[in-house]
Each structure stands twice: as structure tokens, then as C-alpha cells.
Amino acid sequence: MTDTSSLKAFLLEKFLKYVAVDTTSNPFANAFPSSENQLVLAGMLVAELQALGLTDASADERGYVMATLPANTDKPLPVVGFVAHMDTSPDMNGSGIKPQIHHNYAGGDLVLNKKENIIMLSREFPVMQNYIGQTLITSDGTSLLGADNKAGIAEIMAALRYLSENPDLRHGTVRIAFTPDEEIGKGADHFDIERFGAAFAFTVDGGALGELQYENFNAAFARITIRGKGIHPGDAKDKMVNAALLGMEFSAMLPEQERPEYTEGYEGFYHLTSFAGTVEEASLEYIIRDHDNQLFQQRKNRVHRIAAMMNEKYGSKTVAVEMKDQYYNMHSKIADAMHIVSLAREAMESVSVKPMVIPIRGGTDGARLSYMGLPCPNLFTGGHNYHGRFEFIPLESMEKATRVIIRIIEMIPEKYG
Numbered sequence: 131m132t133d134t135s136s137l138k139a140f141l142l143e144k145f146l147k148y149v150a151v152d153t154t155s156n157p158f159a160n161a162f163p164s165s166e167n168q169l170v171l172a173g174m175l176v177a178e179l180q181a182l183g184l185t186d187a188s189a190d191e192r193g194y195v196m197a198t199l200p201a202n203t204d205k206p207l208p209v210v211g212f213v214a215h216m217d218t219s220p221d222m223n224g225s226g227i228k229p230q231i232h233h234n235y236a237g238g239d240l241v242l243n244k245k246e247n248i249i250m251l252s253r254e255f256p257v258m259q260n261y262i263g264q265t266l267i268t269s270d271g272t273s274l275l276g277a278d279n280k281a282g283i284a285e286i287m288a289a290l291r292y293l294s295e296n297p298d299l300r301h302g303t304v305r306i307a308f309t310p311d312e313e314i315g316k317g318a319d320h321f322d323i324e325r326f327g328a329a330f331a332f333t334v335d336g337g338a339l340g341e342l343q344y345e346n347f348n349a350a351f352a353r354i355t356i357r358g359k360g361i362h363p364g365d366a367k368d369k370m371v372n373a374a375l376l377g378m379e380f381s382a383m384l385p386e387q388e389r390p391e392y393t394e395g396y397e398g399f400y401h402l403t404s405f406a407g408t409v410e411e412a413s414l415e416y417i418i419r420d421h422d423n424q425l426f427q428q429r430k431n432r433v434h435r436i437a438a439m440m441n442e443k444y445g446s447k448t449v450a451v452e453m454k455d456q457y458y459n460m461h462s463k464i465a466d467a468m469h470i471v472s473l474a475r476e477a478m479e480s481v482s483v484k485p486m487v488i489p490i491r492g493g494t495d496g497a498r499l500s501y502m503g504l505p506c507p508n509l510f511t512g513g514h515n516y517h518g519r520f521e522f523i524p525l526e527s528m529e530k531a532t533r534v535i536i537r538i539i540e541m542i543p544e545k546y547g
Contacts, residue, residue, distance in 0.1 A: 134529065137288060138265075141528045144284040145267070146229055147174075149276035154224035155217035155314045162320065163193040163217070163310035171216050175308055178287060182294045184306070192320050193310035199290060200303060205547040207302030211331030212289075212535060213495055213506065214282030215312035218274060221517040228270040237262045242271035242519075250520050257338070257514055258522075265525040275521040277513035281528055282334035283308060285511060288528075289535040301539045302546075305331070309495055315349075315456045318498035330470045330505045333496035334535065339527040340483050341510035344464040344471050346490035346497045347398070347419040348426040349456040352433055354380060354414040356407070356440075356449050371444060374407030377414050380449070381405070383436045396421045396489055398429060421459055421489055457493045463500035464507060471507055473545060477537040483530050509534060 151171045156164040163169065172189040179187035179197040187197035193216070201207065218224040230242060237259055240250040248271030252258050258266070269275045286306060293299060305328045309317040312335075336343055358373030384400045386392075393399045398420030405414050418433070420426040430453060437449040464471065475485045490497075496506035512527025 137292070137532060138525050138529050140291060141284050141288050141532065142231075142267075142525060144287055145277075145280060145528070148280040148283055149227045149229060152225040152227075153217045153276075154220050155311045157220055157314040162316070164314060164316070165217070168193050168216050168310045172308065172310070175216075175283065179290070179306065182287075182290050184290070194321065195306075195308040196326060197306045198303060199293060199301070199306070201301065202297060203300045203302065203543060203547070205302070205543060207542055207546050208329035209303045209305055209327055210539065210542055211305040211307060211326060211328030211504070211506075212286050213307045213309060213331055213333045213499070214286055214335060215279045215309045215317050215495060216283065217311050217313050217317075218276045218280070219278065219313045219517040222274040222519060223272065224274055224276060227273045227276055229275065230268045230270055232266040232268065235261055235264055235266045240266070240268065242268050246271060248272070248519065250522070255515065255520065261524045261526070266522050267525060268522045269519060271519045274516075274518060275513075275523065277511060277521055277523040278516040279312065279335050279511065281511040281513055281523055281531075285334055285528055285531045285535060288532040289539070292532070292536055293539065299540060300543050302542050304539055307331075312495050315493070317495040318502065321495070321499060321502070323499070323502050323504050326504070328504060330467060331496070331499065332470075332474065332535075332538070333494045333499075333506055333508045334511055334531065335494045335496070336490075336508045336510040337513055337516065338486070339510055339512050339524075339530060340478060340486040341508070342471065342474055342478065342485045342487050343490045343508040344487075345421060345461040346457070346459055346493050347421055348423055348458050349493055350418040350426070350430055351454050351456055352416040352418060352430075353452040354416070354433075354437065354449065355452070356380070356412040356414075357447060358408075358410050358412070360409040370409065371448070372409050373412040374409065376440065376444065376448070377405060377407045377412035380414060380436060380440060383439075384432070394491075398422070398425055400429065400433075417456075419491075421461075423459065457497045458501060460497040460500035460506070464505055467505040470505055473538060473541060474507060474509060474534070477534050477541055480541075481530065481533040481537055483534060
């Protein structure tokens, strides 16, 4: 396999190039993609794919990039796909990213920004100690880094480069897709499964080294609108209905221990993402998550019950609930295609990566693609602390992710030929 230092240099070069493009998705935009620069990155990626010999690489008007690495064997083999998303999360500033390269990490705290006194404390993020002696990439603490999911893009590109430089490695047809707006739950909205033409695929969108995922949350969005009654406070007795206070009351009726900061593993939650209120009107926005479908339904029902109770207490039109399912647990769709998970597990083990099969405490394009008929488990990229200023990724984990992708492609003729 290709020289380690050469592979790491290529990964670093591409990753730094991609994170320099601000592709923050915008949940409030009506356009698709939701931010212009996603189309800019799409154009860059098409040019790079074509330069690697994937001559059919193209981007459509919505920003979906697709390309084919043709088979170099006559054996009939299943077409495998690899998918990563181009946008970054709107949860944190994604413009003007200034990557910091920490060579030969010695352990302990990392100073990200001396001027702003932004320090990543090892006591808060003890996982850092797993990477002593490695090269850690961070932002300068004034933005996220963008490893979610530009690391996945760089790793796929590095795997394609290796295959283009090693034509003697037998492989079937490989399909590539880079999607927009995954971070706002729209990445699969216009994904053309038939055009993609893969029998199965992998999103390269996971976290720490070794993560292998085929379970994710069921997800819903809820907006609670509360109508109050404004009266001059000097004359408010028995008349005023303060919508902002009713919003606080609504929030207090949800279980405190079922918030993200108190949950892990398969535990679901209610997450208040926005709260704005005056006496006359208040608005609360929640994301509701659970792996278990029955518990997911119970969570949604609880929100409706609380609204009904408050309407009984304060008047029938006081509280209104708008709720929408966003995506579902892909487990039921992968259950009949567990050979894909076995393939990924074996590929990891063959390049000395210990698989960690864990549930996704979130979602990926792969969840929706699985429901659309394309079984699509999730592979690690190597990153940590996504969506925030303390995001980091070890370059060595990116190298391992690339080798896993190559090995999966290499194993398909061995398993299915």
C-alpha cells in the first residue's frame, strides 16, 4: 500500500483546502442547497475527480456531486458507493477557519488561540490522551474545524488517488457521491438513488477511530407556539397571560434528566434548541430523539399531552404544536443486509483498526438513504467534538479511514467474485 507519509501529506493538503471553503448550511434558507459556497466546493470536487480519471464526474443544479470509478475486472460484482457531505453545521461559526497543526502531540492541554486564551483542556476531553505522539488538527477556537464532513471527503479522495495510481488492484465499479445540506436534515431530499446505481454504500461521516454504525436515532422536530395576553402590569391582576412564562412552564414539564447533557448510548432526549418569548407570544423549538421506535412515539405523545394540559388550564388556543418527523433508525433496513457491516468490520480488522459498533446519537444521510432502498452503514472519519470550537481530528486516524475504504473496495472481488 502507498507510503504512509505520502498518504498523510495528501490528506492534510486536501483537508486544509476543503475547510477553507465556508459551506455552513442555513436552516432558514429557501434555496437548495441552502448556501452558495456548497456549489463552489462541488465544482472544486468535480474538477479533482475528473483529474483522478473519473471522467463522468458532475454536479447537478442542487449541488449533488456524483462520479464513477469503472470496474477493471470482468467479474460481475456489486457496485459499492461511498458518500460524504459538503456542508458544515450551523451550530458554530464556519467561516474564516484557521486550522492549527499540532505535530507530535505531547499530551495535556492544547492552546488553540493564545490571543483569545482559548485552551482545549485535557481534563474536559480526556480522549485526547489516546493520541499522544500523533498529529492533531484543530481550529483556532473561533470556529469549528469542519472535519464533519470534510475529513470524509478527503479520505474518499485519497482512496481514489491510491486506486488511480495502482491500476493492478482488481476492483468492481465504485460510485462516489458528495451531498449538500446534510447538517440541516436535507442531504437526501433530492438524492437520485437510481442514478447512483449502487447495490449498497457507506457514509464516511462517523467519529472516532474504529466507529462502525448501523443504528441511529429516530428524529422529530417540534415547534411550540404559545399565545399570551398582554395587559399593563399595573392592571394585570387576573387578566395577564405571560407567554414567556408559559414557555418556561412547558419546558419544566419535560423530564429534566432526559436532556442531551444527561444521556448517552441508546438513551433518547428532548433538546430545546431555541426559545424566544414576550408577554404576547413565545416560541420553543425542540429536537426529539430516540433509538427505540415505541419510545420515540411516546416522546412525541408527551409533547402533545403537555400542550393539551396547558390548553385546558389557560384556554383552548393558548398552546399550538407543530411537529414533523425528520428521519428514522436505519437498523431495520440494515438488518437484512448485515453482510455489509461484516465487510466493513473485516476491512477494519485487516488494517489493524479495532471496530467499535456503536449507535449514532444523531443521524446521517445514510439513515434516509437506507429507507430509500440503499443500505448505507456509517464509517468513522476519526474526528471528535464535532459542531464546536474544540473539534479535532488526528491525521493518523484519517489515514486509517482511507485504508479502510481502500480495503473494502479491494475485498469486494474476494467476497462476491
